[in-house]
Amino acid sequence: MANPHDPKVHESVSASAAANGVVPSGDARVGKTGRARPFTLPGCSAIITGASSGLGAEFARQLRLSASTLVLAARSGDALEKLKAELGNGQLQVHVVACDLSTEAGRAALWEKVSTLPTPPNLLINNAGLGDYGQFMEASEARIRSQIDLNITALTMLLHEFVARTQATEERPSAIINISSLASTTPVPELAVYAATKSYVSSLTEGLAIELESRHIRLLAVCPGPTPTNFGKNARREAGKDTDRSGQDLLTVPPQRVVSSALHSLEVGHRRMFPGKRVALAAFLFEKMPRWMLRGILTARYRRAMAK
Ligand SMILES: NC(=O)c1ccc[n+]([C@@H]2O[C@H](COP(=O)([O-])OP(=O)(O)OC[C@H]3O[C@@H](n4cnc5c(N)ncnc54)[C@H](OP(=O)(O)O)[C@@H]3O)[C@@H](O)[C@H]2O)c1
Numbered sequence: 001m002a003n004p005h006d007p008k009v010h011e012s013v014s015a016s017a018a019a020n021g022v023v024p025s026g027d028a029r030v031g032k033t034g035r036a037r038p039f040t041l042p043g044c045s046a047i048i049t050g051a052s053s054g055l056g057a058e059f060a061r062q063l064r065l066s067a068s069t070l071v072l073a074a075r076s077g078d079a080l081e082k083l084k085a086e087l088g089n090g091q092l093q094v095h096v097v098a099c100d101l102s103t104e105a106g107r108a109a110l111w112e113k114v115s116t117l118p119t120p121p122n123l124l125i126n127n128a129g130l131g132d133y134g135q136f137m138e139a140s141e142a143r144i145r146s147q148i149d150l151n152i153t154a155l156t157m158l159l160h161e162f163v164a165r166t167q168a169t170e171e172r173p174s175a176i177i178n179i180s181s182l183a184s185t186t187p188v189p190e191l192a193v194y195a196a197t198k199s200y201v202s203s204l205t206e207g208l209a210i211e212l213e214s215r216h217i218r219l220l221a222v223c224p225g226p227t228p229t230n231f232g233k234n235a236r237r238e239a240g241k242d243t244d245r246s247g248q249d250l251l252t253v254p255p256q257r258v259v260s261s262a263l264h265s266l267e268v269g270h271r272r273m274f275p276g277k278r279v280a281l282a283a284f285l286f287e288k289m290p291r292w293m294l295r296g297i298l299t300a301r302y303r304r305a306m307a308k
Pocket residue numbers: 049050051052053054055056073074075076077079099100101102127128129130131150179180181182223224225226227228229230231232234
């Protein structure tokens with residue numbers, strides 16, 4: 001396996017700025033009292049939400065050698081137990097919590113488990129999330145609600161509770177990785193609610209990164225493009241069609257690279273990152289092009305998809 005945190009696999013808008021001698025605007029290392037200490041992974045104790053598959057399971061695999069404790073949460077208890085068995089080694093403590101994080105009861109079950117640990121975790125990976133491909137007016141209320149409940153409400157409430165519990169100090173900062181998306185940088189017809197929830201995630205992360213710096217808590221928004229996981233299968237409605245995938249091949253990055261570059265970004269103090277050069281370029285274009293031009297491209301793409 002490649003070194004999970006090898007800087008060579010790290011690509012982000014901020015990294016290219018740094019390579020050009022520019023300090024990224026989201027660089028947590030520069031505080032008003034001088035250089036704030038960046039988060040370091042060795043010995044960390046992490047909560048990973050949505051750890052039963054995809055990116056969440058990959059975070060657990062890549063943290064296996066550096067973490068002391070992992071708390072894995074998702075609804076599928078069997079998949080979590082399987083992952084726990086795969087990770088098993090003498091040093092690493094792995095705890096599994098099968099719970100629905102979109103409910104208050106599910107989140108309470110997670111914190112109940114966390115309360116049994118000798119010290120509160122110092123890393124939260126807020127990864128659980130889901131999407132819904134298709135027309136907004138044909139979406140069931142349940143599918144709309146589940147995206148808001150998980151991608152927004154659960155992520156926010158978990159973050160709030162984590163900050164209240166974690167014992168961050170200047171010498172040993174804590175950290176939060178929020179999994180956002182490339183979709184946070186542009187409206188997406190037929191994935192509109194999901195894209196809006198991810199805009200929320202990125203905005204929340206960057207706002208709180210400033211607010212929580214004095215509490216010694218580092219925040220990072222990770223914004224992947226298309227990544228082969230169970231996401232697409234789960235986002236597809238029963239008898240519904242797949243999303244428009246034109247152009248996506250160019251942007252696809254494997255989960256291993258998304259996670260290794262995210263962990264590297266956390267350790268160097270970035271606040272928002274896009275895994276993969278092409279994903280970073282797409283984000284740059286979505287954010288910098290005039291709004292009228294973006295609307296025109298999105299409209300043409302939407303009409304083409306409708307005509308198929
Ligand atoms: N894959 C992509 O193309 C892509 C691109 C950009 C961003 N992302 C983001 O990446 C994150 C991870 O997704 P993924 O790609 O790894 O997809 P995935 O393989 O479908 O994983 C989603 C995880 O979330 C968990 N989950 C879903 N509903 C839950 C609930 N109510 N309570 C607790 N856990 C729940 C799932 O486990 P259970 O079903 O067992 O609960 C699973 O472990 C998401 O936030 C997603 O929005 C993905």
